[in-house]
Amino acid sequence: MLESLKEEVFQANLELKRQNVVIYTWGNVSGITEDRKYMVIKPSGIAYEKMKAEDMVVVxxxxxxxxxxKWNPSSDTETHLVLYRHFPTLRGVVHTHSTYAVSFAQAGKAIKALGTTHADYFYGDIPCTRALREEEVKEAYERNTGNVIVECIEELKLDPLAVPGIIVKNHGPFAYGNSPAKAVENAVVLEKAAEMAFRTLLLNPNASMEQYILDKHYFRKHGKNAYYGQKSQ
Amino acid sequence: MLESLKEEVFQANLELKRQNVVIYTWGNVSGITEDRKYMVIKPSGIAYEKMKAEDMVVVxxxxxxxxxxKWNPSSDTETHLVLYRHFPTLRGVVHTHSTYAVSFAQAGKAIKALGTTHADYFYGDIPCTRALREEEVKEAYERNTGNVIVECIEELKLDPLAVPGIIVKNHGPFAYGNSPAKAVENAVVLEKAAEMAFRTLLLNPNASMEQYILDKHYFRKHGKNAYYGQKSQ
Amino acid sequence: MLESLKEEVFQANLELKRQNVVIYTWGNVSGITEDRKYMVIKPSGIAYEKMKAEDMVVVxxxxxxxxxxKWNPSSDTETHLVLYRHFPTLRGVVHTHSTYAVSFAQAGKAIKALGTTHADYFYGDIPCTRALREEEVKEAYERNTGNVIVECIEELKLDPLAVPGIIVKNHGPFAYGNSPAKAVENAVVLEKAAEMAFRTLLLNPNASMEQYILDKHYFRKHGKNAYYGQKSQ
Amino acid sequence: MLESLKEEVFQANLELKRQNVVIYTWGNVSGITEDRKYMVIKPSGIAYEKMKAEDMVVVxxxxxxxxxxKWNPSSDTETHLVLYRHFPTLRGVVHTHSTYAVSFAQAGKAIKALGTTHADYFYGDIPCTRALREEEVKEAYERNTGNVIVECIEELKLDPLAVPGIIVKNHGPFAYGNSPAKAVENAVVLEKAAEMAFRTLLLNPNASMEQYILDKHYFRKHGKNAYYGQKSQ
Structure with a gap:
């Protein structure tokens, strides 16, 4: 089982690169075993070009x-662990520095739900966390990054599979899903949503979308009344 | 005849991908038989990489x-059908989530005709529809998306082959043409026109173009006095 | 001689595509014979993928x-001819719809000389012509496009090899040089200069550059005291 | 030793091209021998496609x-020399005209440290030098370009390996490092940081980052308490 999860996490990391949401080693994907005892994650600072499935680290x-x-796990390992511990539905977590999403993170702004592309994947705004406080950074930076994500999701009463991404202030996006591959897809769409929202706000700072359009598009693809795609898939 | 139309629609869908106006399964192209009895359209949610001509769905x-x-047709099938039923000159319809066009859709703004690139393909502004009302969304979302497109084209008294594209508010662009391939070309140019208009408006919010320049460029390429290209083509 | 010029013009047209300044058939390059009796230009509306050197048209x-x-020459042929007739130093002319340059054209604004990248190729602002008047468009659109370019260059007392490009209002850029290949290089750099100027103006609407920096960079690469590159090249 | 440095500098120049931070011959990388007697640098104005390791010039x-x-060294040679002479820790220097960084140079603005992507590589704002004065340009342009870089670094009391890049007003970026390859990596990240800062400032002109987040991210990757990556690397 661990071998196939390593392969899955490895492939998901390569997909990040193919989708142009990372350069160098600036991203990481993890997955979790069925029994939620072990997380498999990318090693820290290893070039994507040289990485093999067997280099994935089990934590x-x-x-x-x-x-x-044989390697150190991603330096963001503690953040991933916090997310898996708090949210039992998550089976894949991704972190990137994709450029439009980082711009929102640096601006300290949520990526507003402004259209159906966003609504097809995210049921509402993609929130931006508060900045970490000085003591939180010093005490346990990566763990507390996970904690502010959890705090933000809980304060907004969000289901992390319904709004499967967030941006951490001054840092960048995290995305998640029910598998490593799905988490990567959500990270790619989060970046697209950020790109579209960025340009929309330059064209019209007051842009918005009605709740009933958001509902329609999200539930066309999700939940028991979904009708997008093929039954057998 | 249906086999060759399936091939044509299939190739037009692949061209969407090659021209970088779709990612994942976010786009669809359809075509129609000579007798306008059958529409051929992309299946819903099938990866472009795996799709074959025989996977196209006949409706x-x-x-x-x-x-x-054997597959469900695109979830936007009803929108395509409404367009073919209302406009007997259309022989190809395309829907994408290309990013600049979506930004205008989210901003709720038409793509103004500001230069000759636009005028070579679109005889005037590319309009933005009104948002669907709540009851329209709930009753028959995809059909009513087609209906607001028709309403907008008719209110503006447009010929859909002369302005072969539109953007649906909070959603994205639809383009059309006298063949699936031409509809794709119009979708690609619509995106370029949106990209250029976006930057133009940031440089000069009051930019505009004289009607006589629009006339000249459009009729250089269209109608009985056209002189662009080769006679035999 | 004509065969080698056809090959040169053909290669220069392909280079436009490789440098991503055209899509579809939206661009054209021409060259001129040593005796300035014949111009060789791309045919109108022929796909770059199918074009051969022998398809170039001699005018x-x-x-x-x-x-x-055997083909019609580019629909912009008359514009190219006017430029060669007025400026005996030009040996290559290019027209594109590259997107940043078109944005300036649509905004009706010159591309200001704001930095050394620009100054390495263009000795001063890249001007924007006035719009053509209605009677000019109706009488002889392409010829009068050439005429407003000439008028603008002469009013500003520019040497077209020192500022080897211009943008035509509501239309797009023309670039030139002492060979078809050099004209293409200038078209590519014009687009880069437009890209940089666009972003600079968003960061600082009052940006400017001292004349002595412009002088230094331009004359580092041009004229008898140039010292960039290799003597033998 | 010189042969291997030539190879290293050659490969670093090619990497500039692969990372899309240069077009044509608009960039140069140099390295220095262990004893700091000789600098190896790209020749001036030679196409990257034709360049070989043996074409590198020893100065x-x-x-x-x-x-x-056998070739003239890069026209920016004097600037590189000044930097190596003043800063004994530098072992690689890069100059590019990458477009976002140039936009900041033309706007005359520093690239502010606004997020952790920036902080992972640059310990603080990437400064923008003053413009050169007329007499500095006329007397010894390239040397004085080096001198204003040195002046700016010293006035701000920066360690050039801790903030391994700068932008020269109206010109563009220089980056450095403890090897030619590392200098190139810093040049690529400088461009990414500029891209992110550009968009951030459009979304929120007052964006900023707390000093303790900057400290955390920088020292996670640098210095004796660094814990990013692998010990053995």
């Missing part, structure tokens, strides 16, 4: 200790 | 029922 | 008549 | 004279 969910693998 | 124009094909 | 400079070739 | 650091090589 114990509860302790954060490396259970298997 | 009866009048009833909207699938006449041939 | 008599004085009369504008096709002297050799 | 004496103290005198600026060519010690080996």
């Amino acid at each position: 114990e969910l509860e302790t954060g200790k490396v259970a298997d693998g | 009866e124009l009048e009833t909207g029922k699938v006449a041939d094909g | 008599e400079l004085e009369t504008g008549k096709v002297a050799d070739g | 004496e650091l103290e005198t600026g004279k060519v010690a080996d090589g």
Whole structure:
């Protein structure tokens, strides 16, 4: 089981590169075992070109200790762990520095739901967390990054599979899903949504979308009344 | 005849991808038989990479029922059908989420005719429809999307082959033409026109073009006095 | 001689495509024979992918008549002819619809000389012509497009090899040089200069450059005291 | 030793091209020998496609004279020499005309540190030098370009390996590092940081980042307490 998860996480990391949402080693994808005991994540600072499935690092969910693998795990490992621990529906987590999403993070602004492209994947605005406080940064930066994400999702009463991404202030986007591949897809769409929202706001700072359009598009693709795609898929 | 139309629609869908106006499965092209009895359209949610000509779905124009094909047709099928039913000159329809055009859709603004690139393909502004009303969304979303497009074209007294594209508010562009391939070309140019208009408006919010320049460029390429290109083509 | 010029013009047209300053058939390059009797230009509306050197069209400079070739010449032929007739130093002319340059054309604004990238190729602002008047458009559109370019260059007392490009209002850029290849290079740099100027103006609407920096960079690469590159090249 | 440095500098120049931060011959990378007696730099105005490792030019650091090589060295050679002479920790220097960075140079604005992507590589704002004065341009343009860079770094009391890049007003970016390859990486990241800052400022002109976040990210990757990446790398 771990071998196939390593392969899945490895492929999801390569897909990040193919979709042009990372340069160099600026991104990481993780997945989790069925029993939620182990997380598999990209090693830290290894070039995508040289990476193999066997380089993926296995980390114990509860302790954060490396259970298997010769490399250090991604420096963002603690953030991923916090998300898996708090949200039992998540099976894949992605972090990137994709440029439009980072621009919203640096501006400290949510990516507003302004159209159906956004609504097809995200049921509402993609929120922006508060900045970490100085003591949070110093004490346990990566863990507290996870904690402000959790705090933001809970304050807004969001289902992380219904709004499967967030931006961390002054930092960048995290996306998630029910598999590593789906989390990557959400990270790619989050970047597209940011690109579209950026230009929309320059054309019309007061742009908005009615709730009933958001509802329609989201539920066309999600939930028991969804009718997009093929039944057998 | 249906086999060759399936091939034509299939190739037009691939061209959308090659021209970078879609990612994932976010676009669809359809065509119509000579006798206008059947529409051929892309299946819903099938990856472009795996699609074959035989996967195209045949739908009866009048009833909207699938006449041939193992897949569900595009979820936007009803919108395409409305357009073919109302405008007998259309032989190809395209829908994309190309990013500049979507930005205008989200901003709720027409793509103004500001230069000759636009005028070579679109005889005037590319309009933006009104938003659908709540009851229209709930009753029959895709059909009513077609209806607001028809309403907008008729209110502005446009010939849909002379202004072969429109943007639906909060959603994105539809383009059309006298063949699936031409509809795709119009969708690509609509995106370029949006890109140029976006930047123009940032440089000069009051930019405009004289009607006689629009006339000249449009009729250089269209109608009985056209002189662009080769006679034999 | 004509065969080698056809090859040169053909290659220069392909380079336009490689440098991503044209899509579809939206651009054209011409060259002129040593004796300035014949201009060789791209045929009108022929796809770049299918074009061969032998498809280039030979036009008599004085009369504008096709002297050799089975196709219609570019619809912009008359504009090219006017430029060659007025400026005996030009040996290559290019027209594109490259997107940043078109945005300036649509905004009706010159591309200001704001930095050394611009100054390395263009000795001063890249001007924007006035719009053509209605009677000029109706009487002889392409010829009068050439005429407003000439009028603008002469009013500003520019040397067209020192400022080897211009933008025509509501239309797009023309670039020139002492060979078809050099004209293409100037068209590519004009687009880059437009891209940089566009963003500069969004960051600082009052941006400017001192004349002595413009002088330095331009004359580092041009004229008898130039010292950029290799003597033998 | 010189042969391997030539190869290193050659590969670093090619990487500039692969990373899309240069077009044509608009960039140059240099390196320096261990004993800091010789600088190896790209020749002036030679196309990247034709360049070989043996075309790299060897220049004496103290005198600026060519010690080996058949070509003229980059026209920016004197600027590189000044930087190596003043800052003994630099082992690679890069100059590009990458478009977002040039836009900041033309606007005369520093690239503010607004997020963690920036902070991972640059410990603070990437400064913009003052413009050169007329007499500085006329007397020794390239040398004085180096001098204003040195002046700016010293006035701001920066460590050039901690803020490994700068933008020269009306010109463009220079980046540096402890090897030619690292200098190129810094040039690529500088461009990304400029792209992100540009969009951030359009979304929120008052964007900023707390010093403690800058500290955290920079020191996560640099210095004796760094913990990003692999020990053995």
